[in-house]
Amino acid sequence: MTVIEVAGAHKAYRRPRRPPERALNGLDLTVASGGVHGFLGPNGSGKTTTIRMLLGLVSADSGEMRLLGEPVPRALPAVIASVGALVETPLFFPNFSGRLNLRLLAETAGVSRSRVEECLELVDLSGRADDRFKAYSLGMKQRLGIAAALLKSPRLLILDEPSNGLDPAGIKEVRQLIQRLGHDGRTTVFLSSHQLSEVQQVCDHVSILARGRCVATGPVSEVLAGQSTGDVRLRAPDPAAAKQLLEAAGYTVTSLGDAWRVHRATGPGAITRLLAENGQYLTELSPIAADLESVFLELTREQT
Amino acid sequence: MSGAIATGATTDPHAADLGRGSLLLAEVHRITARRFIRWLLAVSLVTYLVIVSIVGLTQFAKPSAAGLAHARHRVQAAVANQKAARDQCLKDPNRPTDQPAEQICGPDPAAGMFRVQDFVDPPAFDLQRDLPATAIAVGVATAALAFLIGATYVGAEWSSRSMVALLFWEPRRLRVMSVKLGVLAAAAALLGVLGQLIWLATAEILQSTRGAPTHLPAHFWSDLVAQEGRTILFVVLMGLLGFGIANLIRNTGASMGVGFVYFAIVENAVRVARPRWQEWLLTDNIAGLLSKGGYRLPVDSAAVSPGGGVVPGQPHEIFISNLHGGLVLGGVTAAIVAAGVASFVRRDLH
Ligand SMILES: Nc1ncnc2c1ncn2[C@@H]1O[C@H](COP(=O)(O)OP(=O)(O)O)[C@@H](O)[C@H]1O
Ligand SMILES: [Mg+2]
Numbered sequence: 001m002t003v004i005e006v007a008g009a010h011k012a013y014r015r016p017r018r019p020p021e022r023a024l025n026g027l028d029l030t031v032a033s034g035g036v037h038g039f040l041g042p043n044g045s046g047k048t049t050t051i052r053m054l055l056g057l058v059s060a061d062s063g064e065m066r067l068l069g070e071p072v073p074r075a076l077p078a079v080i081a082s083v084g085a086l087v088e089t090p091l092f093f094p095n096f097s098g099r100l101n102l103r104l105l106a107e108t109a110g111v112s113r114s115r116v117e118e119c120l121e122l123v124d125l126s127g128r129a130d131d132r133f134k135a136y137s138l139g140m141k142q143r144l145g146i147a148a149a150l151l152k153s154p155r156l157l158i159l160d161e162p163s164n165g166l167d168p169a170g171i172k173e174v175r176q177l178i179q180r181l182g183h184d185g186r187t188t189v190f191l192s193s194h195q196l197s198e199v200q201q202v203c204d205h206v207s208i209l210a211r212g213r214c215v216a217t218g219p220v221s222e223v224l225a226g227q228s229t230g231d232v233r234l235r236a237p238d239p240a241a242a243k244q245l246l247e248a249a250g251y252t253v254t255s256l257g258d259a260w261r262v263h264r265a266t267g268p269g270a271i272t273r274l275l276a277e278n279g280q281y282l283t284e285l286s287p288i289a290a291d292l293e294s295v296f297l298e299l300t301r302e303q304t
Numbered sequence: 305m306s307g308a309i310a311t312g313a314t315t316d317p318h319a320a321d322l323g324r325g326s327l328l329l330a331e332v333h334r335i336t337a338r339r340f341i342r343w344l345l346a347v348s349l350v351t352y353l354v355i356v357s358i359v360g361l362t363q364f365a366k367p368s369a370a371g372l373a374h375a376r377h378r379v380q381a382a383v384a385n386q387k388a389a390r391d392q393c394l395k396d397p398n399r400p401t402d403q404p405a406e407q408i409c410g411p412d413p414a415a416g417m418f419r420v421q422d423f424v425d426p427p428a429f430d431l432q433r434d435l436p437a438t439a440i441a442v443g444v445a446t447a448a449l450a451f452l453i454g455a456t457y458v459g460a461e462w463s464s465r466s467m468v469a470l471l472f473w474e475p476r477r478l479r480v481m482s483v484k485l486g487v488l489a490a491a492a493a494l495l496g497v498l499g500q501l502i503w504l505a506t507a508e509i510l511q512s513t514r515g516a517p518t519h520l521p522a523h524f525w526s527d528l529v530a531q532e533g534r535t536i537l538f539v540v541l542m543g544l545l546g547f548g549i550a551n552l553i554r555n556t557g558a559s560m561g562v563g564f565v566y567f568a569i570v571e572n573a574v575r576v577a578r579p580r581w582q583e584w585l586l587t588d589n590i591a592g593l594l595s596k597g598g599y600r601l602p603v604d605s606a607a608v609s610p611g612g613g614v615v616p617g618q619p620h621e622i623f624i625s626n627l628h629g630g631l632v633l634g635g636v637t638a639a640i641v642a643a644g645v646a647s648f649v650r651r652d653l654h
Contacts, residue, residue, distance in 0.1 A: 052653075076475040080472070090469075091469035101466075149472075
């Protein structure tokens, strides 16, 4: 069963006195139920636009969309009860407490007050629930937004860059929460992110978005395999001597400021041995992960 | 108008216990929880009590028996005076004969022509005169309050963007807007009724503590009820107007600015430059709606520009009936509210 289906979606934002901004360019997207599905793309690639379209906040210029099998936006009134969402920043009334903000939403849909408390507990906000929303830190605001999205016990949970503004501890908690929800057997989490590492950590499947189109989709391990650069970062007590040795052995070496970048370092063991045999003991040798830009460059090049 | 949206989840045994949700209930909860609205109401009530106490204590006094006797005496003197003057006028041989005597010399003064209350000194509170006039003033104040509440109610929803968040729960935008409008209209009506009731109670207290004995004319209460009905309609319309403007421009402060510019600048400019257009100004139509039997507006013909259509030198009058006032006010409000709702229903939201 698929929870999200988008076929051939186009969207251009009209702007005064300027050409329209093309946000989506024939997007196709299929998200199967269960697990955590990453929606990965750099800033401005159209992630938020896609989510807004699915939720009926902006209208598509063309294309077909389905949520939980129902065509949207037409059937949105029927499916919305099973879809929880946090889009960009959480939208709450600043002078109401976190608890009151959630209760007002709960009343709208007939969700019980005990469920409100459960969700506050789930995001660890019970202790601060009576403080005004505007007094919350960015991370607390974000967590309240997640709590609001969870109120309905949704079958589909849509989170648009939920770790924005969170500190490292907060990011870790949110990621654990997402994984727990994604594997509870009934919730599918659709997680948009511009961070490759986040998707690698928490997602089972991923769809990669570039300039308003989906350029790759599938299990994370398959899609992102071979996307590491194969380069390593290397530091040695005598950098000049190390560079000389490596170049003599046929490696390409470039500067990273306080370290060297060794290109296409297929066997890190070989490098370590080579330098050690010549009296150079490494202080650092680490693989350089592919940054998102290079993954996109790679993927979009394949497309054309 | 219950916004139950539990349809999609009914087949899912794990779904949250989605009962019958109520957008209406949540909206009522939302408007009553707003601090600024509570604060506005509290400040208005305190201001009202202060003004009523000061005016009541300093401007009115209950006349003593001696004071009443003196006032009755003055009434008799006034009647006698008037009678003497009239007799003299009737006897005057030079009186023009082409017009009836009543028109030239005035009616035959009876005792009912002068009211004792008007002759007591210091003045007493006069239910017949002060109750309806001040009821209109209270209505205008509550209408301004309703405008402010309407504007801040929806303006803050836009600035906090919780208007958009609500659509994650009820995507039918027209329904969301209708419920908000309905709640605001009901709140404004309640405010209008409460304002009038509070004034009525105050007037009764003033009458019994600082009033002179009075005989109310036959239609006094029915006229008053009709006037209060129009006043409450006016309060509701102003609440909706505030809501409509703030919803259209999506900002509370800016809608106050629009209101200020209109009432302080546009209307005055029109009065000077195009006196005949006053028929369509909100203030004049408010006067038309509220005044008993409508509102007659003298147009200073000297100020009419050549294209204005009034022959210079001829006095001119614009008459605005209750119905005319209500229709203009209602029409303007409906147009602004409809424009805001249409834009909300159709536009992309971010
Ligand atoms: N309200 C808007 N008006 C005009 N252009 C917009 C608007 N929202 C987004 N865009 C543009 O649409 C493109 C996609 O934006 P968005 O969906 O927000 O991307 P993402 O969420 O992936 O960062 C960007 O080029 C952005 O500038
Ligand atoms: Mg975004």
